[in-house]
Amino acid sequence: MSYKADASGPAGRIKQVKATPQARRRIRWLPYALALPIVLYEVALIVYPIAQGILGSFQQIELASTRAPKWIGLDNYTRMLNDPDFWQVMQTTLIFTALVIIVAIGAGLATALLFNYPFRFRSIARAMLMLPWAFPEVPVVMIFIWILSPQFGVVNILARMIPGVNENPQWLQVPWLAMGWVVLIASWKAFPFYSLVILAALQSVPQEIYEAAKVDGASPLQLFWRITVPSISTTLELLVVLASIFSFKQFTIIYLMTGGGPSGATETIVMRIFNTAFRFYDYSYATALGVAGFIVSLVIAFFFIILQTRRAQENG
Amino acid sequence: MTNNAFSVSTTPKKFKLGQTLRTIVLYGAVTAVSLITIFPIYWMLVSTFQPSKYTLHYPPPLFPQEITFYQFAELFANHPIARWLRNSFLIATMAMLVCLALSVVGAYALSSLRWKGRSLFGLFLLVTQMLPEILILIPIYIIYRRLNLLDSIPSLSLVDAAFALPICIWILKGVFDTVPPEVLDAAVVDGCTEMSVLWRIVLPLSTPGLVAVAVVSFFSAWNEFLFAVILLASAQFQPASVGLTTLKATGFTPVEQYMAAGLIFSILPVLFYLVMQRYIISGLTAGAVKG
Numbered sequence: 001m002s003y004k005a006d007a008s009g010p011a012g013r014i015k016q017v018k019a020t021p022q023a024r025r026r027i028r029w030l031p032y033a034l035a036l037p038i039v040l041y042e043v044a045l046i047v048y049p050i051a052q053g054i055l056g057s058f059q060q061i062e063l064a065s066t067r068a069p070k071w072i073g074l075d076n077y078t079r080m081l082n083d084p085d086f087w088q089v090m091q092t093t094l095i096f097t098a099l100v101i102i103v104a105i106g107a108g109l110a111t112a113l114l115f116n117y118p119f120r121f122r123s124i125a126r127a128m129l130m131l132p133w134a135f136p137e138v139p140v141v142m143i144f145i146w147i148l149s150p151q152f153g154v155v156n157i158l159a160r161m162i163p164g165v166n167e168n169p170q171w172l173q174v175p176w177l178a179m180g181w182v183v184l185i186a187s188w189k190a191f192p193f194y195s196l197v198i199l200a201a202l203q204s205v206p207q208e209i210y211e212a213a214k215v216d217g218a219s220p221l222q223l224f225w226r227i228t229v230p231s232i233s234t235t236l237e238l239l240v241v242l243a244s245i246f247s248f249k250q251f252t253i254i255y256l257m258t259g260g261g262p263s264g265a266t267e268t269i270v271m272r273i274f275n276t277a278f279r280f281y282d283y284s285y286a287t288a289l290g291v292a293g294f295i296v297s298l299v300i301a302f303f304f305i306i307l308q309t310r311r312a313q314e315n316g
Numbered sequence: 317m318t319n320n321a322f323s324v325s326t327t328p329k330k331f332k333l334g335q336t337l338r339t340i341v342l343y344g345a346v347t348a349v350s351l352i353t354i355f356p357i358y359w360m361l362v363s364t365f366q367p368s369k370y371t372l373h374y375p376p377p378l379f380p381q382e383i384t385f386y387q388f389a390e391l392f393a394n395h396p397i398a399r400w401l402r403n404s405f406l407i408a409t410m411a412m413l414v415c416l417a418l419s420v421v422g423a424y425a426l427s428s429l430r431w432k433g434r435s436l437f438g439l440f441l442l443v444t445q446m447l448p449e450i451l452i453l454i455p456i457y458i459i460y461r462r463l464n465l466l467d468s469i470p471s472l473s474l475v476d477a478a479f480a481l482p483i484c485i486w487i488l489k490g491v492f493d494t495v496p497p498e499v500l501d502a503a504v505v506d507g508c509t510e511m512s513v514l515w516r517i518v519l520p521l522s523t524p525g526l527v528a529v530a531v532v533s534f535f536s537a538w539n540e541f542l543f544a545v546i547l548l549a550s551a552q553f554q555p556a557s558v559g560l561t562t563l564k565a566t567g568f569t570p571v572e573q574y575m576a577a578g579l580i581f582s583i584l585p586v587l588f589y590l591v592m593q594r595y596i597i598s599g600l601t602a603g604a605v606k607g
Binding site for chain 1: 356357360450453475481535600
């Protein structure tokens, strides 16, 4: 069908537009042709390697030899499930992820509520708030390693104010302190992002609802629980899932701050996979650990997609 | 009667006191938040511009005692930081070009065109965006090793681009969505093909989105550490993100040079991320939340 010919006369043109309101659906294969290079690219560099990794977890990987890989079946998985270290690492991952979600989203929510009030210099304070988020991870770690130096670190001035602390603590040598700092640094870097997203949600709540509730005699606490919380709850759910993805993926901060130490206190599954492959050169077992990590991230992604779809439906 | 008068006179006063208290609490909280976000960065600046004879002292002075600039010259003289930055620049530029080219067509397919596979394509992008880098690292290391692609800047750029691409597509989709569909329909009616609608109408209207994609893809490769540390083994290709960590031992690198290196590395990403934050946040939340 020649569309242009039909639309040549003014009358034909109007008729044609009315007849096919979705006039742009012309080249049927075009969207597929446009999406194809992207799908191919992502398959080549992400999906195919993951499939190779899953395959590799059933094989003995010998990098140096050219022999065909030896099938070892489920050996890696029986080893993994019987390895107390694996469960320890999963527990550390859970603790780290949960703490970062609580601290980062808690701080993000608190600052968003604070910045929702009008005050002088609010725009300057808001711009400063985004600085930690904009900083790359490597220099962030450099700053905090220096701040936490047991010899000269500036944080010791604060710590020494606590009664009973008479010498500078070995911040990254004590397991619970190391975990605490890794969580705080990851949260410090992440919370501005959550804060800004929550703030946007807060500001989209129509002011008239608050005014009407106040007229009806609602207390500030009621305003918060009955209006603020319900209107940002979808955003909060979405952010909790996003935060669990981001903190589950976290590598650079942990690796450069503690390397997973002291004695495994901050070794998450991501750190363990890295150490197994590139410190102990056990690629085969590392890919099996990777499959465990893959399953966890698929579960989180699944939740994210469910929330996204629900949100899209709510927005119409 | 007196009781009534009493209550009338105190109510405004009480209200005022509550207001002052609220103002104090509000500004106190704002100051606390600002200190927490700013202090580590302030301390980086102080440690950069102040000679280490002041900072290598406990307790360190909280305000700079003397400001110098020689540490920048010494940093460039003592460490291959110029080469690190050049490598970072090359890796980031290549990743940016790949992402720009692919995200334009991807976002067009996802935003302006209606087709059957559209939501599946979006789902595919969401899932790839969420996978931890470590899962790809080991297999890609093995594949690259077999294909002799290790230790090459373009190989690393390809991987960096693969991880930045979904976010770039979401950012650009959000911007393309703002072009009214009537404009696109009118153009097609006037005889534009769908591809020329993209080139002549959608793209010129989406310049900020293209800038945002360039910023995100460039700096995610610039900041990237995990792939760079494993896929580039030799020092000659080392980018700055990896190079900086070799300065880690403060005993060998004076504090002011160490911090100056971190500062030089951070300036560009910080500036560009702050300027483009609205778009980047919409991409990170896959377009669900308008920052």
